[in-house]
Amino acid sequence: MHPTFTGSSTSFPGSLKGDVILVERFCLQKYKFSHGDVIIFRTPTNQKQLFVKRLIALPGDWIQVPESSEILQIPEGHCWVEGDNPASSLDSRSFGPIPLGLVQGRVTHVIWPPQRIGQVERKMPTGRISPY
Amino acid sequence: MAVGSRAVAWLAGAARRIGSVPWRNISAEAVDRTLLVVKAACFAHVINSYVVSLALVRGPSMLPTMNLTGDIIAVDRVTARWGTVAVGDVVLLRSPENPRKTVTKRVLGLEGDAVTYIVDPHKGDASKTLVVPKGYVWVQGDNIYDSRDSRQFGPVPYGLIQGRAFYRVWPPEGFGFIGQKVTSL
Numbered sequence: 001m002h003p004t005f006t007g008s009s010t011s012f013p014g015s016l017k018g019d020v021i022l023v024e025r026f027c028l029q030k031y032k033f034s035h036g037d038v039i040i041f042r043t044p045t046n047q048k049q050l051f052v053k054r055l056i057a058l059p060g061d062w063i064q065v066p067e068s069s070e071i072l073q074i075p076e077g078h079c080w081v082e083g084d085n086p087a088s089s090l091d092s093r094s095f096g097p098i099p100l101g102l103v104q105g106r107v108t109h110v111i112w113p114p115q116r117i118g119q120v121e122r123k124m125p126t127g128r129i130s131p132y
Numbered sequence: 133m134a135v136g137s138r139a140v141a142w143l144a145g146a147a148r149r150i151g152s153v154p155w156r157n158i159s160a161e162a163v164d165r166t167l168l169v170v171k172a173a174c175f176a177h178v179i180n181s182y183v184v185s186l187a188l189v190r191g192p193s194m195l196p197t198m199n200l201t202g203d204i205i206a207v208d209r210v211t212a213r214w215g216t217v218a219v220g221d222v223v224l225l226r227s228p229e230n231p232r233k234t235v236t237k238r239v240l241g242l243e244g245d246a247v248t249y250i251v252d253p254h255k256g257d258a259s260k261t262l263v264v265p266k267g268y269v270w271v272q273g274d275n276i277y278d279s280r281d282s283r284q285f286g287p288v289p290y291g292l293i294q295g296r297a298f299y300r301v302w303p304p305e306g307f308g309f310i311g312q313k314v315t316s317l
Contacts, residue, residue, distance in 0.1 A: 031231045042291030045267035047215065077229040101226030101292045 001052055002085040004038070004120065005110065020112035021052070021120070023105035031100050033058065036124040038107040039081065044095055052107060053081035053091050059100075061129045066093060077101070082125075184208050186301065187224060189236045193273030193280065197222065197310065198236065204302035205236075205310065207295035215290070217269070219245070220312040222297040225271065228285050234294060237281050241270035243290075253277050269293070 001007070005019045023040050027033060037055045042048075057063040057080035062073050066086070074080055078097035083089025092098065110116050179185075190202040198205075207224055211217055219239055227233040241247035247270045248261045254277065264270050268287035273279025282288065300306045 042289070043267070044289035044291065045265075047267065047289065047291035047293075075229075077227065077231060099226070099228040099289065099292060100231035101228060102289060103231070 001038075001054075001083050001089070004054075004084045005052065006116070019110050019116060021107050022109040022111050024108050025105045027106045028103070031103070033079070033100075033103075033106065034122060035129070036122040038120050038122075039103050040105050040107060041081070041098060041103045044098055044102065050104065051081075051090075053083050053089070056080045056082050056092075056125070057097075057129045063129050064127075079103075182209055182213070184210075185295065187234070187236075187295075187297070189224075189297075191236075192278045193275055194222070194236055194238070195275040195278075197238075197274045199303070199306070203300055203306060205297045206299040206301055208298050209295045211296045212293045217242070217290075217293060217296060218312075222310050223271065224294045224297060225288060225292045226294060228288050228292060229280075235280075236297060237271035237273050237279070239269050240272050240282075241287075243268055245270070247282075249283050250276065251283065267291075 005021065007018045033039065033055055035055065035058065038052060039055050040050055040052045043051050057074050059074050059076045059078055061080075062071050063080050064071050074097050078099050080092045080097050082091045082093065086093075107120050109119050185207050186204055187207050188202055188204050189198050190200070191198075192200050211221075212223065217223060217239055219242060221239050222236060223239055224234055224236050227235045240249075241264045243264050243266045246261055246263050248259050249270075249272065250257060250259045252258070264287045268289055270282045270287045272281045272283065276283075297310050299309055
């Protein structure tokens with residue numbers, strides 16, 4: 001998710017080298033998300049691992065899968081997530097659309113380190129989805 | 133003039149009475165009681181989310197294990213969090229088709245298992261076999277004639293499992309542990 005977030009590059013647990021983010025969970029009442037939200041979710045391949053990616057497509061959208069010319073429709077109850085740094089991001093391009101039930105919250109702010117404090121913006125890459 | 137002085141006297145008396153009420157004690161007690169209620173609510177919430185909770189399950193997809201009109205069951209939240217759900221467990225999971233709906237099904241296959249299922253029991257015995265991918269589970273309702281489960285929406289990620297149903301609390305006739313019947317229908 002570079003440059004939106006700086007991940008901690010060491011694998012030592014408890015190290016605070018990476019950004020600390022604020023996650024709001026009110027969105028889980030109605031599971032209402034917008035395109036371009038950054039969300040945190042359990043990965044489909046390992047329920048103990050959490051990923052932070054950007055929501056690109058919601059149920060019913062048609063999305064153009066990058067690096068292949070196929071267009072696929074997101075099934076109901078699922079969503080398509082992608083990292084901001086496509087060169088090194090394990091996301092829906094590898095594991096496909098994920099069920100919305102795996103989402104654990106929406107990222108609203110970066111709260112540490114102090115020079116990176118600020119709101120996380122909702123931005124959508126253009127030309128990826130069409131609603132019909 | 134007598135009326136005026138009587139009113140003033142009454143007001144002074146009222147002010148004295150109000151002043152003599154032990155406000156500090158009452159407010160301290162009110163804060164204490166409120167804190168107790170808040171603590172109890174926090175405790176109940178933690179138990180409900182992380183240890184055991186109750187759920188009302190309805191619908192035909194788990195007959196005969198669960199009633200059509202509704203059973204109240206105790207759901208253990210610890211097993212799912214620790215990753216120790218086993219084949220034959222009845223689990224509550226968020227539906228992959230609608231995250232606002234929680235469904236109850238039985239786990240018939242964990243990651244790496246080969247699952248054989250009858251595609252459409254209304255239309256004969258044709259069956260398919262597949263291997264459950266890593267991180268996913270295969271769930272089916274006990275009533276395969278009227279259940280929307282992995283036969284329609286495929287294996288579900290383990291992360292969707294909310295808890296394991298282990299005891300039926302209501303109705304009283306059905307009181308007891310929920311069995312680990314491993315069905316090979």
